[in-house]
Amino acid sequence: MDAPSLCFSIVLLLLQCAALLSVTVTSNRHKVEVKENSEAVLSCLYKTERDQNPRIEWKKRGRDVSFVYFDGQFRGPFEGRATIEGATVTLHGVTQDDAGEYRCEISAPLDSVSLGETNVTLKVLVPPHTPSCEIPTSAVTGSVVRLRCHDHQSIPPATYSWFKDSQPISSPRHSNDSYVLNSYTGVLEFKSVSKEDSGRYSCLASNGIGTPKMCEAKNMTIEDVNVTAVVVAVLVIGLIVAICSCGGVLLHRNGFFSRHRGRSNVNYIPPPQEDFKHTQSFML
Template structure:
């Protein structure tokens, strides 16, 4: 029989992969845990050495990293049993809390121009969502069509359609993904001024 389930664990914590089976007579079934990949690796050698412990049919992987994410298979064989015990497939997903996002905030812009501020954290799993702050106050995503700015919480882009003097202030962005603590980039000041343009006579 084939069973499959998913395990989600935060990076650097321990992952517990369990294998459920019932034997008829054999009290000492042979249990093998393997990681599927380019080449199938047994879970007690190579990168797992000293980090994997087994109790019954349950294996614990200590301090998991992204390298450990993937498909694992538990194979049971009991020579004394007439039934085939099959295998259990476990998908391990390693979650990564947000890192301090990379924020691009222009220091100045001209009144009436289109201005984009961006915020990105490339390492969080699942991907982070972003919220923007101006002078330490959260900027709510606008609800009406004629709003002066737009916020895309998935891409982290804050766009002003036409900046005004009132948009001058300190901007920062918060990345969160439900794993660990949200992280904020350092606030940067953006000044909006009137264009002092020199036109040739």
């Protein structure tokens, strides 16, 4: 065997020996999805060659890395609501605050490669809550009307279905239909409402997790424009404008708006008063 081949064989053998003497860490489930308030198992499996008492740590990554399990104890919000078996952690009663990326670290000082780690991502699924619905109580024919429905808490995001008088409103088939329905944003838009659109409307939110939830049904009434009321309002406004105009003209003619009206003559100087003297002509 030539020298280059011998060197390559030795290097390969050393690498294999190093691999045998290193701690290995893995997980049988790197992505975990569970429903809210259930249990979440964060799997961490490790193997060491020499160190029989490795140090086990769990951390949660975010803006700041925080300890979950350290020095044989659960820390912070995980204290009293988590258990560990081997290096696998089980969280009890998970909430949305528990969602995120976790890291399992195994430290084995006696192994050649003393540190190994694996990551597990936890996603907490939240069933729909009762959606908030914005349904106008009335509108006039020919106007554009939008009904809105949204649930801010469901994970994954909910999709929405609208009902009129307890009957589902189907998605429009043609672009010239009188309404547009977006099941992802929850907006039901009438391009030009008519009296036939009057009814009792409600919205259902669902995301495949838990039971779908519906908001309370509300009445929407579509009415024709009251032409008589509009004409009367225009006449009243016109009459008020005419009266104000005539009054302004009369006041102007009478000098009410004169520049000098109401101003006192500040330059007026009264004539000097002379002492009254009795003369003989007035004496009897």
